[in-house]
Amino acid sequence: MKMFRKIMFGAAVMSLMAAGDASAAGNKLVLDGSTTVGPIAKAFASYFKKTTGVDVTVSESGSGNGAKSLINKTCDIANMSRSMKENEIAAAKSKGVNPVEHIVALDGLAVIVHPGNRVNGLSRKQIRDIYSGRVTNWSAVGGPNAPIVMIQRESNSGTQDSFKELVMGKELPISRRAETQASNGAVKSRVASTPTAIGFIGHGFVDGSVKALDVDGVEATVQTVKSGKYPISRPLFMYTNGQPTGNVKAFIDLPKSADGQKIISEVGFVNKY
Secondary structure: OHHHHHHHHHHHHHHHHHHHHHHHOOOOEEEEEOOOOOHHHHHHHHHHHHHHHHHHEEOOOHHHHHHHHHHHOOOOOEEEEEOOOOOHHHHHHHOOOOOEEEEEEEEEEEEEEOOOOOOOOEOOHHHHHHHHOOOOOOHHHOOOOOOOEEEEOOOHHHHHHHHHHHHHHOOOOOOOEEEEOOOOHHHHHHHHHHEEEEEEEEHHHHHOOOEEEEEEEOOOOOOHHOOOOOOOEEEEEEEEEEEOOOOHHHOHHHHHHHHHHHHHOOOOOOOOO
């Protein structure tokens, strides 16, 4: 009986070792993180499967969880709509992980309202005043006499962090009256169904169900996002553990290719290259 257990244990170890070797050989890629980068990652994954035969799994648990997955070595690539924070980099290095940043696309953070709202644009100050709770009625910014319903993202969201950095500043908190949604799609759906709502999403998620506002008099277009003229533009990232090699490198290099750039444009984001 003891000999049987030893044999079974040895077989299990060999099985795990084989699985590890297969992963290292590049038979599968695992991506986790940002819901904003998600459409790019999923489109890349489909293309990569067709062209290389490699399976690519994409999870959308938020930028913060993407960083955690890379730190814990449970993903090959972390998708993030913000840069990794100093504490995340420190945690990674403490576990022998060396996060390397790759910009895959550019994005204009879209401030959205219901299509029936007559407001077409706001300044960053007006947006800041709304989200800080200083302005609570649309009439104060040229809209109807109606209370403003603020929609924000959850604390783990890179889009939330970008909004705080680019609009709110480091010291001004978002009002506790703001309603939280878990994804870009959920924010869009809430705003689309609520005539007095305001929210913010990655520009690739904007469609006819909502209206994207001009910010500081500038419309978010490919040109204004790429030039940085649109005031709340940001890069989108993928992070790897060290400089990528093999299939990880081939995947990370997709934004530099003609096919990759076409995919990025088709899903509504802006090419860096």
